[in-house]
Amino acid sequence: MNNKSLVHFLQVLSLVLFFVVGTQDSVEGRLISTISKKPHPNDAAAYARWLVSQNYWGVLNTISSDLGGAPFGNVVSFSDGLPNEGSGVPYFYLTTLDPTARNALRDKRSSLAISEYPLGTCGERDPENPACAKITLTGKLVLVDVSTKEAEFAEHALFTKHPEMMDWPEDHNFQIFKLEIEDIFLINWFGGRKPLTVDQYLHTKM
Amino acid sequence: MNNKSLVHFLQVLSLVLFFVVGTQDSVEGRLISTISKKPHPNDAAAYARWLVSQNYWGVLNTISSDLGGAPFGNVVSFSDGLPNEGSGVPYFYLTTLDPTARNALRDKRSSLAISEYPLGTCGERDPENPACAKITLTGKLVLVDVSTKEAEFAEHALFTKHPEMMDWPEDHNFQIFKLEIEDIFLINWFGGRKPLTVDQYLHTKM
The missing domain is CATH 1.20.5 (Single alpha-helices involved in coiled-coils or other helix-helix interfaces)
Structure with missing residues (x-):
């Protein structure tokens, strides 16, 4: 050599x-x-916030113009703050070397899907069993301005939950994105989708 | 002591x-x-098939006309056959009470995103670390005709991996769907997306 x-x-x-x-x-x-104790399924807002704050990863979906407008899902890490101290807003650390960030810069429409299953609190239930909760947050995936207080909060939220992110290669130009939530699809028991507004979700007490 | x-x-x-x-x-x-031993990352086809056959759930993405054409991700269970005997084609057991099946019947464009993380074979790595593999299969989500041999195979594949599906309510009218794969996005090491054609993926030896 x-x-x-x-x-x-x-x-x-x-x-x-x-x-x-x-x-x-x-x-x-x-x-x-x-894992903190999960709220009662009837308290949809608290349950949704718990599910988001306890989880570390999910699938972030964007529209792929490279693939004929297909809905392109991508496994990503996220954080809305420390567990039990989350803001409810999921932040991501993405690079445009990856299609998801490139897609979002062309078309902001996006969703984040998260399962209760990896938390280990579903017992023997199948991941598709409605009593094993799942949530889909739909909205716009946007860049967070680095000069803001929000960027500071988001970086702390991400780096605390995902410490190895601090050492990810600088030349990959990772940037902080967030999902601006417009719709919440929560299943956490039998009987179909739980009624839950974005306002209820964002302003519930943790 | x-x-x-x-x-x-x-x-x-x-x-x-x-x-x-x-x-x-x-x-x-x-x-x-x-979990069977994972293939070498350089063997993209074998690694992709291993990832799909070992996993039990993922996020299935469709286009939601109810949500302005947003890419709607939904946590689902799937099976491509028994672990290590998979066909590579993911099958699902879905009801039109759920938005994903309804979306697919209007617009077939779809993707399935799966992570290696829940298998427990990523060691200390973060779920977004490229050495913790992830795969996105993009294509068309279609109904499987119940009168075919394929439906028989799919039902066996689903019910063996997800035994509780056998007891799901009959009046929910669950049907078998499959993803007809057109594109494969695999990350299983550093250096970006692995080149992998659908043909290589479907015809590799397990």
Whole structure:
């Protein structure tokens, strides 16, 4: 291996180590005992906020003009604040190297789907069982202006829940996006969609 | 360490083991030991098939005409066959009481997003870390004709992985849908999207 190859190898190795040696708890590391008690299914606003604040990842959907306008889902990490201290608004750390951020900059229509299943609080129920809750927040996926207080809050929310994000490569130009929620689809028991307005969701007490 | 300390140590250890083992079991409903060894990231087709066949749920995305054409993601269960015997084609058990099936009957454009994270094989990595794989299958979401051999295969694939589906209410009129895959977006290591055609994906040896 010559010097140039060696330098290249070390660059790749350091990048790999950045990502592989994370400090975050894995799915097994996140004990059920750290999940706060879930609200009663009848309290739709509190249940929805709990589901969003306890979860670490979901699927963020945008319209893909590259794929004939198909609804393109992408697995992403998010944070609305610390667990039990969430704002209800999901923030993301995205790069335009990835189609989701590129799609959103062309067409803001978006949704975030989250399941209760990975929290481990669904017991023996199937992920599609209505008693294992799921939520879809639909709205606009927009960039957060870096010079604002909101960007500061969002960065803290993201980096606390996803510490390895702090070390993600600078040249990937990660930026903070948020979902401006316009509609909430919550299933958390039998009997179909729970009535829940965005206002009720955002202003409920945690 | 005296006897009292030893007893205390063993008590704490058993408590920790109870939570760690218990969480693995209940979060995923199945232990890591039941997940087959994952293929090398360079074998994109085998890795993609492994990811789809090992997983039990994902987010299925459709176009919501009720929500201004927004990409509507919905948490669903799926099956492409038994683990390690999958066909690569994801099947779903959906009712038109739910918006996803209704959307698909109006506009077939759809995608299914799946993460490696819930399998527990990502170690300490964040769900958005490219070394924790994710896949998005994009295509058309269509009804499977109940009188076909394919419907028989799909029902067996679904009911074996999701036994409670057998008992879901008959008056909900659940039907089998499948995703006719047209594009595959796979991230399973650093360096961006893996080149992978639908043909390579469907015809790889498991």
